[in-house]
Amino acid sequence: MERVTEQTSRPRVSARLAAIAESATLAVDAKAKALKAAGRPVIGFGAGEPDFPTPSYIVDAAVRAAQDPANHRYTPAAGLPALREAIAAKTLRDSGYEVRPADVLVTNGGKQAVYQAFAAILDPGDEVLLPAPYWTTYPEAIRLTGAEPVEVFAGVDQGYLVTVEQLEAARTPRTKALLFNSPSNPTGAVYSPEQTAEIGRWALEHGIWVITDEIYEHLTYDHAVFTPVVRVVPELAEQSIVLNGVAKTYAMTGWRVGWMIGPSDVIKAATNLQSHLTSNVANVSQRAAVAALTGDLTAVEAMRTAFDRRRRTMVEMLSAIDGVTCPAPEGAFYAYPSVEGLLGRTIRGTTVETSADLATLILEEAEVAVVPGEAFGPSGFLRLSYALSDDDLVEGVTRVQRLLGEAQ
Known part of the structure; x- marks a missing residue:
C-alpha cells in the first residue's frame, strides 16, 4: 500500500503559479498554428507580432556579433x-x-x-x-x-x-x-x-x-x-x-x-x-x-505605412457586419470591435452568450482565430491583429463576415 505522507498530500504546484492564467493571445496563436499544421486553412488574427522580417541591417549586425568571441x-x-x-x-x-x-x-x-x-x-x-x-x-x-x-x-x-x-x-x-x-x-x-x-x-x-x-x-x-x-x-x-x-x-x-x-x-x-x-x-x-x-527609421516607416493600410481595410470590413461596432484604432496594430450586438443571437444553431463563445465559433466554423475580450477584461469584444498580409486579412475578415451574417 502506498504510504501517504504529509508532504505528498500537499499541492505539487505552488499557489502563486497555479493561479496564473495562460497567456490567452499566445494560446490562440498556438491553437491556430496547430490547426494549420494539421492541414486546415486557418487564418490567425491572434498574435501580436509584425509579419515582416527583421530589417537586414539589424540581422547583419547580429551575424557579425555572433562571430566575435567577446559575445560568447x-x-x-x-x-x-x-x-x-x-x-x-x-x-x-x-x-x-x-x-x-x-x-x-x-x-x-x-x-x-x-x-x-x-x-x-x-x-x-x-x-x-x-x-x-x-x-x-x-x-x-x-x-x-x-x-x-x-x-x-x-x-x-x-x-x-x-x-x-x-x-x-x-x-x-x-x-x-x-x-x-x-x-x-x-x-x-x-x-x-x-x-x-x-x-x-x-x-x-x-x-x-x-x-x-x-x-x-x-x-x-x-x-x-x-x-x-x-x-x-x-x-x-x-x-x-x-x-x-x-x-x-x-x-x-x-x-x-x-x-x-x-x-x-x-x-x-x-x-x-x-x-x-x-x-x-x-x-x-x-x-x-x-x-x-x-539606425534610421526608414524600415520602421515602411512597416507603419503597411499597417495603416491594413488598419483601414479591417475597420471598414468589420464595421459592415451587423451587430459589430469597430472604433478606428489610432495606434499599435489591433482592432478591438465590440460584438455586444451579437450576444444572445444564434449562429448555425449555437446561441452566443459571450465573446469567448463567439471566438470559439469563429475558429470552428470560419477557421479564423481571434482573441475574445475575456482575455483583456469584460466580455463583449474581440481583438484582431492586422499584422498579417493584406490577402490573408481580407480573406479572414470575409470569412467572419459570412459567418456572422447568419446571426439570427
Whole structure:
C-alpha cells in the first residue's frame, strides 16, 4: 500500500503559479498554428507580432556579433554599455527628455521588464490601477507580487480611454501605481497630449507611481501622436518606470530585447533581481538592438505605412457586419470591435452568450482565430491583429463576415 505522507498530500504546484492564467493571445496563436499544421486553412488574427522580417541591417549586425568571441561570454546583467547608451540616446531622440544610461536596465523582452517593474515597487496588499481593456500579462504580473489589480473600464463610448475622474474614483489608500499604455494593446487607443498630461499631474499630486508601457510608440495613425508622460510632466520622473523594447517597432519579437528606465534605486533593485533570475540578455540580440536603435527609421516607416493600410481595410470590413461596432484604432496594430450586438443571437444553431463563445465559433466554423475580450477584461469584444498580409486579412475578415451574417 502506498504510504501517504504529509508532504505528498500537499499541492505539487505552488499557489502563486497555479493561479496564473495562460497567456490567452499566445494560446490562440498556438491553437491556430496547430490547426494549420494539421492541414486546415486557418487564418490567425491572434498574435501580436509584425509579419515582416527583421530589417537586414539589424540581422547583419547580429551575424557579425555572433562571430566575435567577446559575445560568447557573460556580460553585465544590466545590459551592454553600448546598448544602454543607445537606449538613452534613442529616448532623447524619440521622447524628448534625457536619461542616464545607468538608469536603464536591458531585459529579456518587454514581458520581463513588465514583471520586474511591478516586482521592484509593489508589496502584498498594494493596489495597481489597471485601465481596461488591458494587455493580458499585466494583471498576472501584478498578482505575482502579492498586489492586486484594480480594473478601471472604458468602453467604446469613451474610445477605450479612461478619465482622471474614473481613476480618482478607484483610488484608495492602498493605491501604489497606475499602469499606463498608450498606444494601447489591445484597443489601439492613443491618449492625447492633454489627456496624458492630466493623468500624469493627477498621479504626481497623489504620489502614485506610473508604469508606462511605450512599446508601440512608433505605430500611430491619422492625427494621433505618441506622448511620453515623463516629457509632459517632467516632475514625474522620480515616480515613473518606462517600459519599451525593439519587438514591435523593428519586427524583432523573437530577439527578446526590452528595457526599463526609472529612478536609480528602482533600477538597481530590478537589476539585482535580474542578476539572479536570468543574468544578461543574449549578447547577439543586444548587438542587434544597438544596430536597430542607432539606425534610421526608414524600415520602421515602411512597416507603419503597411499597417495603416491594413488598419483601414479591417475597420471598414468589420464595421459592415451587423451587430459589430469597430472604433478606428489610432495606434499599435489591433482592432478591438465590440460584438455586444451579437450576444444572445444564434449562429448555425449555437446561441452566443459571450465573446469567448463567439471566438470559439469563429475558429470552428470560419477557421479564423481571434482573441475574445475575456482575455483583456469584460466580455463583449474581440481583438484582431492586422499584422498579417493584406490577402490573408481580407480573406479572414470575409470569412467572419459570412459567418456572422447568419446571426439570427
